Amino acid sequence: MDPRFEKFQNLEWGSMTYPEKREVWLEISDIGVDEFDKMMAAQKARQDQVPRIGDNAPDFRLERLDRSKKRSGEYVRLSDLKGKSVALCFGSYT
Numbered sequence: 001m002d003p004r005f006e007k008f009q010n011l012e013w014g015s016m017t018y019p020e021k022r023e024v025w026l027e028i029s030d031i032g033v034d035e036f037d038k039m040m041a042a043q044k045a046r047q048d049q050v051p052r053i054g055d056n057a058p059d060f061r062l063e064r065l066d067r068s069k070k071r072s073g074e075y076v077r078l079s080d081l082k083g084k085s086v087a088l089c090f091g092s093y094t
Contacts, residue, residue, distance in 0.1 A: 001009065005028060013021065026036055051058060059079045066072045078086070 008024060008028060011024065016024075022036070022040075026033060029036070031039070057078060059077065061075050061077045064072045064074045064076055
């Protein structure tokens with residue numbers, strides 16, 4: 001391990017305040033304060049759009065895979081399945 005970062009090895013990240021985490025991030029990264037603050041503001045704006053537990057799922061469209069897991073050119077929209085049971089499997093099919 002790089003000796004400059006040894007002091008960060010056993011941090012209790014979960015018990016740190018945001019300002020403490022920010023200082024650590026700025027010390028170990030190669031971005032400046034303005035760029036960091038801009039990045040975090042963009043992240044917060046994205047988080048505000050994430051559905052919460054109990055919210056309806058946003059509508060989306062996905063391409064179906066055939067039995068050999070190849071793209072089929074056939075699409076399905078979540079809203080077309082209203083009233084039916086739906087299971088989503090997230091993973092890599094490559």
